[in-house]
Amino acid sequence: xxxxxxxxxxxxxxxxxxxxxxxxxxxxxxxxxxxxxxxxxxxxxxxxxxxxxxxxxxxxxxxxxxxxxxxxxxxxxxxxxxxxxxxxxxxxxxxxxxxxxxxxxxxxxxxxxxxxxxxxxxxxxxxxxxxxxxxxxxxxxxxxxxxxxxxxxxxxxxxxxxxxxxxxxxxxxxxxxxxxxxxxxxxxxxxxxxxxxxxxxxxxxxxxxxxxxxxxxxxxxxxxxxxxxxxxxxxxxxxxxxxxxxxxxxxxxxxxxxxxxxxxxxxxxxxxxxxxxxxxxxxxxxxxxxxxxx
Amino acid sequence: xxxxxxxxxxxxxxxxxxxxxxxxxxxxxxxxxxxxxxxxxxxxxxxxxxxxxxxxxxxxxxxxxxxxxxxxxxxxxxxxxxxxxxxxxxxxxxxxxxxxxxxxxxxxxxxxxxxxxxxxxxxxxxxxxxxxxxxxxxxxxxxxxxxxxxxxxxxxxxxxxxxxxxxxxxxxxxxxxxxxxxxxxxxxxxxxxxxxxxxxxxxxxxxxxxxxxxxxxxxxxxxxxxxxxxxxxxxxxxxxxxxxxxxxxxxxxxxxxxxxxxxxxxxxxxxxxxxxxxxxxxxxxxxxxxxxxxxxxxxxxxxxxxxxxxxxxxxxxxxxxxxxxxxxxxxxxxxxxxxxxxxxxxxxxxxxxxxxxxxxxxxxxxxxxxxxxxxxxxxxxxxxxxxxxxxxxx
Numbered sequence: 001x002x003x004x005x006x007x008x009x010x011x012x013x014x015x016x017x018x019x020x021x022x023x024x025x026x027x028x029x030x031x032x033x034x035x036x037x038x039x040x041x042x043x044x045x046x047x048x049x050x051x052x053x054x055x056x057x058x059x060x061x062x063x064x065x066x067x068x069x070x071x072x073x074x075x076x077x078x079x080x081x082x083x084x085x086x087x088x089x090x091x092x093x094x095x096x097x098x099x100x101x102x103x104x105x106x107x108x109x110x111x112x113x114x115x116x117x118x119x120x121x122x123x124x125x126x127x128x129x130x131x132x133x134x135x136x137x138x139x140x141x142x143x144x145x146x147x148x149x150x151x152x153x154x155x156x157x158x159x160x161x162x163x164x165x166x167x168x169x170x171x172x173x174x175x176x177x178x179x180x181x182x183x184x185x186x187x188x189x190x191x192x193x194x195x196x197x198x199x200x201x202x203x204x205x206x207x208x209x210x211x212x213x214x215x216x217x218x219x220x221x222x223x224x225x226x227x228x229x230x231x232x233x234x235x236x237x238x239x240x241x242x243x244x245x246x247x248x249x250x251x252x253x254x255x256x257x258x259x260x261x262x263x264x265x266x267x268x269x270x271x272x273x274x275x276x277x278x279x280x281x282x283x284x285x286x287x288x289x290x291x292x293x294x
Numbered sequence: 295x296x297x298x299x300x301x302x303x304x305x306x307x308x309x310x311x312x313x314x315x316x317x318x319x320x321x322x323x324x325x326x327x328x329x330x331x332x333x334x335x336x337x338x339x340x341x342x343x344x345x346x347x348x349x350x351x352x353x354x355x356x357x358x359x360x361x362x363x364x365x366x367x368x369x370x371x372x373x374x375x376x377x378x379x380x381x382x383x384x385x386x387x388x389x390x391x392x393x394x395x396x397x398x399x400x401x402x403x404x405x406x407x408x409x410x411x412x413x414x415x416x417x418x419x420x421x422x423x424x425x426x427x428x429x430x431x432x433x434x435x436x437x438x439x440x441x442x443x444x445x446x447x448x449x450x451x452x453x454x455x456x457x458x459x460x461x462x463x464x465x466x467x468x469x470x471x472x473x474x475x476x477x478x479x480x481x482x483x484x485x486x487x488x489x490x491x492x493x494x495x496x497x498x499x500x501x502x503x504x505x506x507x508x509x510x511x512x513x514x515x516x517x518x519x520x521x522x523x524x525x526x527x528x529x530x531x532x533x534x535x536x537x538x539x540x541x542x543x544x545x546x547x548x549x550x551x552x553x554x555x556x557x558x559x560x561x562x563x564x565x566x567x568x569x570x571x572x573x574x575x576x577x578x579x580x581x582x583x584x585x586x587x588x589x590x591x592x593x594x595x596x597x598x599x600x601x602x603x604x605x606x607x608x609x610x611x612x613x614x615x616x617x618x619x620x621x622x623x624x625x626x627x628x629x630x631x632x633x634x635x636x637x638x639x640x641x642x643x644x645x646x647x648x649x650x651x652x653x654x655x656x657x658x659x660x661x662x663x664x665x666x667x668x669x670x671x672x673x674x675x676x677x678x679x680x681x682x683x684x685x686x687x688x
Contacts, residue, residue, distance in 0.1 A: 020592060020622060077521070098622075100591065103484050103522035104407055111412045112444035127621055139591075139621045141651045156567025157591070158619040161651055162672060165619075182566055184409050184486070211567050214409045238570040241577045246553050247520070248570050248586055259427075279575055281673055 002131035002176040003151070003196040003203070004094055004122070005070065009135045012037040012068035012092070014075050014083045016048055017055060021074035024098075024139050025049060028072075031142040033135040037062040059090040070094040072128065072137050077101040080124060081110045088117045096137050097123035097187070107185040114187055121187025127157035127179035140164075140177065148173015149294055150287065151197040153190055154209035155182050155216075159238055163209055163280040170284030172294060175203040182211070190220035198227050205232040205292045207283055208274065210265055212239035212248065217265040225272035232290035234283050235274040237262045295518045297532045298348040300390045302514035305483055311475040312468070312510045314496070316392035318348070325373030326366050328391035333366065335393060337498045339505070342394035343369055347376050347386040350537045352425075357381045362394050384537055398507055400492035401460060401469075402426050405442070405476045407486055414442035414480070416473060418460040422492040448477050465495055468509040483529070484522030489515040541604050548600040550589055557582025559683050560605035560614040560643075562598070564589050564623045572617045575672060581680035584611045591622040598631025599638065606641055613644045615679035617672060620651030627653075629660040636664075644682035648675040 011028065015021040016038025026049055029035045037056055038048050044057030056062035059071065071087040073080055073096065080099035087095045095114065102124050114121045122129065128138010132145035144161050146168040154160035160179050167174065175197075180188050190208060197203045206228060210217035217237065224233060240262040242248050266276050275286035297305075303313045315332070319325035329343045340362075347359030354360050359381050363369035369391070379386045400423035408415035418438045421429045429436055440456045442448050448456075453470035462469035476488045490511045500506035523529055535543065545552035551566065555573075559581045563569035566588045573583040585608065589601050605611055618628050628649060636645070648669040649657040661668055667682075669675035 024622070101521045103519050103525075104486065105414075105481060105484055105519065105522070108407075108413060108444045141621055144651070154567070156565060157621055158563075158565030158623075158651075159567030159571050161619045161621060162568060162571070165650070184407050185412050187412075189410070209567070211570060216409065219410060236571075238567045238574065240574045241583065242570055242573070242586070243553075243555070246586075248551075248553065248566055278578060279673055280571065281671060 002134055003200050004120070004176060004178065005129055005131050005135045005137050007134045009070050009137065010034050010036045010066065010068045011135070011137060012039060012059065012062050012066070012071045014039045014059065014071055014073045014087065016040060016053065016074070017043055018074055022048065024074065025053070027142065028136055029053070031136045033137065036066040037068050059086045059092070063090045063092065068092070070137065071096065073097040073099060075099060081106040084110050084121060085113060088114050088119050093119045095119060095121045095187075096126065096128050097121060098126060098128060098138055099123070100125040102183070104183065104185045107183070111185060111187050122178065123181040123186060125183045126181030126186070127160060129176060129178040130174070131176045132174050138179070140179065144168055145177065146171070146173035149175050149202055149204040150207055150292070151175050151200070151203040151205070152177040152207045152209070153193040153197070154179050155211050156209060156238065159280065160209055163207065163236060163283050166281045167207070167284050172284050172287060172292070175200060184214070190216045191223050194220055194224055194228060204294065205287055206234075207287070208233070208235040208269070209280070210235065210237045212237070212242050212262050212265070213260040215260065218268040221268040221272035221274065224274070229273060232287050232292040233274040234277060234286040234290060235269045236277045236280050236283060237265045237269070295520055295523065295529070295533060296350045296537070297516055297518060298350065298388070298534065299346065299514055300348055300388070301532045302516040303511065305516060306475070306479055306511055306514055309475050309479045309482060311472060311479070312508065313514070314392055314395060314510050314512065316390050319373060319389050319391050320387065322370045322374040322377065325389055325391050326370040329363060329366055329369035332391065332393040337500070338393040339396040339497050339499050340394045344392055344394040345369065345372050345376055346390045347379060347381060348388040348390055349381045349384045349386055350534055351382040351384060354381060359386065387536055395494065395496040395512060396498070397492070397512070398495040398497050400494045401462070402429070402491045403460070403473065403476065403493045404487065404489035404491070405480050408441065411441060413444050414477070416440040416442065416456055418456060420461045422494070426491065442477060448474055462509065465509040472509065472511070479516070483516070484519045484526060485516050486519050487515065487517045491515070541607060544600070544604055548597050550587060550597065550601050550604065552604055553586040554608065555583050555585055557584045558610050558612040559679050560584045560608065560611040562587050562589060562601050562605060562614065562616045564591065564593060564618050564620075564628070568617065568619060572615065572672065572676070575676040576615065576680060579676040579680040581676070581683055584608055589623070593623050593631070594627050595631030595634055598628050599635040602632065602635035602639065606639055606643065611643060613646070613679050613683035615675055616645065616647040616649070617675055618649045618651070620649065620653055624653040625649040625651060625657030626660060629657040632666065633660065633664045646675050646678040646682060648672065
């Protein structure tokens, strides 16, 4: 089993006909994801990806015609918050927003609307999710995965690939791998994902990849100590050498007023029973040391 | 983006908030002229002016960057002293001159993005004028939190509740109006943080010399959301280039995120998390990173070439580590950029390249043909780069 996405995923891509949208939609399709529709206003009636996927003017129409149940957004930052609202209004319950550079204040009301509709937004500024062998949504390279039972959650994109590749190379597969995004305001945080993994009987170990800034890792650690006490857990925190007061690329990655440091996160995670790696390549060994037998 | 107190006050004033008058001076004589106005102002209850360094770091007061003056000569002297200062490495180019307030009581009020609730949040306290982090440690009960409704904003009743909870006493109406004004300032400017510390009740001389008290924004700190700068072209003029490395300006032009550090191993990475990790692993392998550099998602060869120029502009750089895990970025684009950059570069610095993920095979063929030193894992890449910087074999 997997969380958020799986064999039942029927994916609609907002911004499919753009450069990035097309490149990654093709990769999703090749991975085996059911990419059933694209939405680009003004291009309704066309077919994309060598005729494989119909394009619609609106999300509502695409959902009606294709039975899409999940959206992946590649729309540029200026239009991405509106794209999330459109997907929500069309009744979609699982929405991934890959777009980076969205002003944080734009996302505050959008996240609330999604929440009130009972939908789930992952991102923005996230790489998406993969359920190995079943579906991939977003931009994570499919080749790095192996089907298995370790749940992976991360604030980063490429750092996640690094960690997942190391796991796959060591023969450790993933149930679902989810990148939640590096922005300060995101739809789904670490804690939300841990709750999903806790309810998934086929996720039997956990890898959390965090970074400096905020307190989401600490909050997730406290929850995991109580609710995920019995499964092997490993973690990695990026930014041990980051200077205070500098925004390290991700809008949310900043140590301010002595809070949000790597040291604080590492000690919270260790106290909660996570084995914390010094390099992403150490994660497989630490999982096994924590009792993982997959 | 951080902005100066004087610029933050101008943004507050534009939203109708009560801010005492001020002027910005770049020279001691300009400071003298500004002081003349405020010293002669009959409403000035202290008969003095305050002169404050405009630098983008905290702790100005402790560093001698905030001083009072009672005469024109003194104002000119004090301004000259402050303008000669360097505070935490930043030169003071401007001072703010205003009437020195007679402070009756100091409060704290800010509005910021609260990540865990995904909402905006006010933080208020009747213990103002000191660092709020300190209050949070010493007396957490003295701090009031109030979330902003993501769809309704701060309705009047919520602003009143906040004002009563903080305890503005007879100034509760002004307190509520200021809270609403801070939120308006935040939304109008796409700010991450609007902080008033102190928000103060000050005493001034009224019409017949009778004392009048009012609540004013005595200091102001605003940080702007970098992601929203494109829709506020006027904010570009608020950027303090003195607080930036020239490389920062160049990096912005090519959409690169660059932060200069003190080491000798230049790093070029795609993705912020991986860029931080690469720095951490360089340090772990016994080296020191010269920079944080994220070329972002989907970088093309011209952006890679620009990144390489930026790294090489730092004379301390003795080796370069390129670590790319392709997702939205295609490895072959990066390889082409590296080949192009190496053909142009004037300084020969050893380079270790690791490219995996999307189009890694194409990248490997290009790098092999161009005889680049490569590495398979991130740990190996870090070790090789550290060895190269020391001039030894890994």
